[in-house]
Amino acid sequence: xxLVVEQILNGLQFGLLLFLLAAGLTLVFGIMDxxxxxxxxxxxxxxxxxxxxxxxxxxxxxxxxxxxxxxLLLGIVLEFTALRHLYGRDHLDHVLATFGLILFxxxxxxxxxxxxxxxxxLPPWLSVPVQIVPGIHYPAYRLAIIVVxxxxxxxxxxxxxxxxxxxxxxxxxxxxxxxxxxGINIKLLYTLVFGLGAALAGLAGLMxxxxxxxxxxxxENILILAFVVIVIxxxxxxxxxxxxxxxxxxxxxxxxxxxxxLLRQVLSSAAASTAAPALSxxxxxxxxxxxxxxxxxxxxxxxxR
Amino acid sequence: xxxxxxxxxxxxxxxxxxxxxDHVSLDVARGELHAIIGPNGAGKTTLISQLTGHLAPHAGxxxxxxxxxxxxxxxxxxxxxxxxxxxxxxxxxxxxxADNVALAAQAHDGHSFRFWGNARKxxxxxxxxxxxxxxxGLAGRADVLVSKLSHGEQRExxxxxxxxxxxxLLLLDEPMAGLGVTESARMVKLLSELxxxxxxxxxxxDMEAVFALADxxxxxxxxxxxxxxxxxxxxxxxxxxxxxxxDQHVVVKHG
Amino acid sequence: MKASxxxxxxxxxxxxxxxxxxxxxxxxxxxxxxxxLFTRIVILALAAASLNLIMGYxxxxxxxxxxxxGIGGYAVGMLAQEGVGSGFVQFPVALAASALYALVIGALSxxxxxxxxxxxxxxxxxxxxxxxxxxxxxxxxxxxxxYKRSDFxxxxxxxxxxxxxxxxxxxxxxxxxxxxxxxxxxFGLVVQGLRSNEPRMQAIGFPAKRYKLVCFVIAGTMCGLAxxxxxxxTDFVSPAVMYWTRSxxxxxMVILGGMGTLFGPVIGAVVYLLLEELLSQIxxxxxxxxxxxxxxxxxxGRGGIMGLLGRLNRG
Numbered sequence: 001x002x003l004v005v006e007q008i009l010n011g012l013q014f015g016l017l018l019f020l021l022a023a024g025l026t027l028v029f030g031i032m033d034x035x036x037x038x039x040x041x042x043x044x045x046x047x048x049x050x051x052x053x054x055x056x057x058x059x060x061x062x063x064x065x066x067x068x069x070x071x072l073l074l075g076i077v078l079e080f081t082a083l084r085h086l087y088g089r090d091h092l093d094h095v096l097a098t099f100g101l102i103l104f105x106x107x108x109x110x111x112x113x114x115x116x117x118x119x120x121x122l123p124p125w126l127s128v129p130v131q132i133v134p135g136i137h138y139p140a141y142r143l144a145i146i147v148v149x150x151x152x153x154x155x156x157x158x159x160x161x162x163x164x165x166x167x168x169x170x171x172x173x174x175x176x177x178x179x180x181x182x183g184i185n186i187k188l189l190y191t192l193v194f195g196l197g198a199a200l201a202g203l204a205g206l207m208x209x210x211x212x213x214x215x216x217x218x219x220e221n222i223l224i225l226a227f228v229v230i231v232i233x234x235x236x237x238x239x240x241x242x243x244x245x246x247x248x249x250x251x252x253x254x255x256x257x258x259x260x261x262l263l264r265q266v267l268s269s270a271a272a273s274t275a276a277p278a279l280s281x282x283x284x285x286x287x288x289x290x291x292x293x294x295x296x297x298x299x300x301x302x303x304x305r
Numbered sequence: 306x307x308x309x310x311x312x313x314x315x316x317x318x319x320x321x322x323x324x325x326x327d328h329v330s331l332d333v334a335r336g337e338l339h340a341i342i343g344p345n346g347a348g349k350t351t352l353i354s355q356l357t358g359h360l361a362p363h364a365g366x367x368x369x370x371x372x373x374x375x376x377x378x379x380x381x382x383x384x385x386x387x388x389x390x391x392x393x394x395x396x397x398x399x400x401x402x403a404d405n406v407a408l409a410a411q412a413h414d415g416h417s418f419r420f421w422g423n424a425r426k427x428x429x430x431x432x433x434x435x436x437x438x439x440x441x442g443l444a445g446r447a448d449v450l451v452s453k454l455s456h457g458e459q460r461e462x463x464x465x466x467x468x469x470x471x472x473x474l475l476l477l478d479e480p481m482a483g484l485g486v487t488e489s490a491r492m493v494k495l496l497s498e499l500x501x502x503x504x505x506x507x508x509x510x511d512m513e514a515v516f517a518l519a520d521x522x523x524x525x526x527x528x529x530x531x532x533x534x535x536x537x538x539x540x541x542x543x544x545x546x547x548x549x550x551x552d553q554h555v556v557v558k559h560g
Numbered sequence: 561m562k563a564s565x566x567x568x569x570x571x572x573x574x575x576x577x578x579x580x581x582x583x584x585x586x587x588x589x590x591x592x593x594x595x596x597l598f599t600r601i602v603i604l605a606l607a608a609a610s611l612n613l614i615m616g617y618x619x620x621x622x623x624x625x626x627x628x629x630g631i632g633g634y635a636v637g638m639l640a641q642e643g644v645g646s647g648f649v650q651f652p653v654a655l656a657a658s659a660l661y662a663l664v665i666g667a668l669s670x671x672x673x674x675x676x677x678x679x680x681x682x683x684x685x686x687x688x689x690x691x692x693x694x695x696x697x698x699x700x701x702x703x704x705x706x707y708k709r710s711d712f713x714x715x716x717x718x719x720x721x722x723x724x725x726x727x728x729x730x731x732x733x734x735x736x737x738x739x740x741x742x743x744x745x746x747f748g749l750v751v752q753g754l755r756s757n758e759p760r761m762q763a764i765g766f767p768a769k770r771y772k773l774v775c776f777v778i779a780g781t782m783c784g785l786a787x788x789x790x791x792x793x794t795d796f797v798s799p800a801v802m803y804w805t806r807s808x809x810x811x812x813m814v815i816l817g818g819m820g821t822l823f824g825p826v827i828g829a830v831v832y833l834l835l836e837e838l839l840s841q842i843x844x845x846x847x848x849x850x851x852x853x854x855x856x857x858x859x860x861g862r863g864g865i866m867g868l869l870g871r872l873n874r875g
Contacts (some may be wrong), residue, residue, distance in 0.1 A: 082855065091674060096811065096815065097854065099812075100850070100851040103850055220804065224686045224804065228683050231680065285683055289668050292669075292680065296676070379763055380766055383763060389763055397756040397757050412766050417750045417771070419745050420745045421742075424746040466764065
């Protein structure tokens with residue numbers, strides 16, 4: 001029972017991190033129609049920045065905030081110098097150009113920080129287990145991730161749905177010329193949106209850093225999952241991304257935790273050991289395949305322009 | 306009407322809250338040239354798209370030669386003898402005129418799961434293509450890339466492509482759109498020859514052409530057929546006059 | 561391929577001649593490395609050519625094509641591990657497995673279009689990667705060593721570098737020839753038409769999905785062949801060969817060479833891989849240059865190398 005609750009929380013935590021990553025991606029795609037494969041690189045940079053700043057300042061929270069700021073800045077610079085030239089072009093062009101950026105970032109990181117990964121140790125006050133319900137303990141840090149991510153999700157929702165800027169963002173998605181005609185600086189809007197996306201990616205990266213190692217190429221693995229989230233949730237939809245991300249986080253985590261045992265009930269031990277890891281990895285993609293068959297536009301497609 | 310070639314029965318199509326096609330019913334007899342007219346936004350193209358299978362109706366049914374085609378996809382209707390020209394020219398722009406027409410012929414000449422022989426050298430297809438091109442007067446431009454053809458030539462090519470599929474029923478969506486005076490006259494002459502060979506449903510704004518060519522006319526306003534009958538009747542219909550209110554002479558040229 | 565003496569055909573001919581004569585150069589100069597390098601180039605050119613079929617001619621931007629390199633390779637590797645060393649069994653299995661995978665993935669992926677399609681093919685390839693990583697019996701993450709190359713019972717000895725090179729080259733040229741025939745056939749025209757204007761093609765009577773799927777399967781099968789050859793070349797197969805960045809490499813080769821041209825992917829592969837090799841010898845940080853270079857190519861290099869040559873032709 002304990003194990004199940006723990007795994008559910010782990011799944012939730014993973015799902016929420018995926019959401020942060022996917023939200024940035026879907027925002028950028030939904031509003032600027034830009035497919036950004038280098039989003040995973042921003043995730044990686046968030047983690048690397050965090051590891052460095054925390055080591056420098058000796059303070060976890062301060063280091064994290066600095067890393068967030070640095071990633072935001074990096075995103076803005078990236079948009080300003082390179083990515084804005086891609087607006088309006090074929091999606092394939094986006095894919096290739098940002099693919100080039102991935103190579104660049106991976107090499108740059110190797111140049112600056114070396115090929116071995118970094119470690120980001122947790123401060124003692126975050127390493128303790130917290131008693132959430134009598135009898136059930138959960139690591140404080142993972143709890144913190146869940147809380148922070150939920151908070152950000154809420155802020156995002158309120159921000160996009162209730163503020164004037166959010167309205168501009170949503171309107172920008174449906175009618176660019178109109179926004180331009182209203183005298184609003186659309187270039188600035190796009191830059192800010194991209195910056196927001198970068199910050200979200202960086203946040204996900206730095207939060208995940210103490211749990212997984214900080215290493216080159218960490219962005220690519222999770223980027224695919226983020227895309228699967230978007231496909232299942234529906235491109236451009238924050239709500240869809242949230243639901244899909246949590247769903248995927250839960251399925252993936254619970255699947256990996258319990259599928260081997262489940263299989264062992266049905267198959268021989270040897271067969272189960274071979275099949276289990278492969279099958280667990282496939283679960284997410286099976287889900288995506290099912291969604292594709294039943295609803296190719298995703299579960300909650302945002303109203304398209 | 307005894308055995309119409311095309312029967313449309315209370316077709317309904319919505320877009321959000323708007324009823325783009327409002328319980329439309331009409332019959333087209335074999336060999337007839339039936340024109341569909343109506344002000345802009347009346348839902349003419351929506352109707353055509355449902356007839357060809359590019360858009361699914363929300364209610365109602367369609368019959369071609371007595372056969373229910375309501376659920377059939379576009380390519381199936383084409384094999385059953387329904388051909389269309391597009392309102393906004395839609396051709397294979399990186400192919401030549403001859404290629405475009407030959408492909409249409411190819412679609413109706415058995416399957417295309419042939420991987421070896423050079424399709425451009427298939428005599429039968431090229432002959433059909435040449436014949437269709439000659440019919441519309443484009444024989445001399447056969448080997449020109451579509452992107453290099455004039456707008457008028459492209460409209461004519463659309464017609465040739467439709468003809469190459471040897472259709473029973475030809476759905477023409479504003480074939481005269483964007484044509485100059487001479488070109489329009491040529492198109493009218495072409496259509497008056499074609500009507501002897503194939504049943505035509507013609508959506509058009511050019512009233513002169515419509516009244517010159519049509520056997521019967523249906524008038525579509527806000528998705529509904531408000532009148533249907535021979536040109537003489539339509540000309541005198543009060544509702545129609547109101548709907549057009551002086552627009553009768555205005556030939557809306559697109560493009 | 562028109563029999564005119566334009567620049568593009570000339571360059572293609574020169575490249576083909578160069579590839580044919582390469583072993584001679586290698587023997588004369590004693591440079592064995594160049595032979596193994598070009599064997600790899602030729603195999604990947606084959607993979608790129610197969611991708612060009614669906615991308616350049618079919619308009620299907622698949623970002624998961626490297627999966628077939630893995631499937632073909634693992635077919636060879638897994639059979640070798642289980643004691644089946646005959647190439648006459650391994651290669652057909654590699655082709656069949658690739659075809660089956662392409663059929664299933666294609667049927668699912670072709671329900672989407674545009675960027676969705678790109679992402680779905682990407683995701684499925686990554687799925688294949690993870691599945692392979694999970695196969696503990698066949699090396700998992702570490703990969704699978706192939707101790708003996710595919711045995712073709714005296715017909716050809718894959719362990720002989722020169723023979724193996726010519727086998728790969730024959731497969732490449734044979735595939736390019738096959739693609740040439742396909743592209744000009746009825747089927748090929750339909751596929752190209754679908755790339756050009758799908759609604760128009762539907763309107764004249766072509767069931768689009770069917771044709772695209774068959775094209776997808778053909779391309780996948782061809783790449784499976786490349787996979788089987790690649791595994792023999794490296795005497796090794798691992799999930800890494802299917803990692804999504806490899807699919808990206810293939811796409812770059814196709815676009816660099818000139819999408820939708822017959823010899824473009826071959827030239828693209830040669831240039832891309834030679835560049836990679838040369839740059840990596842000059843500097844350890846070649847990817848630093850490669851990345852922005854890619855960016856520039858995308859932004860300014862319309863039509864790739866073949867396109868450039870074509871403009872030279874006219875000017």
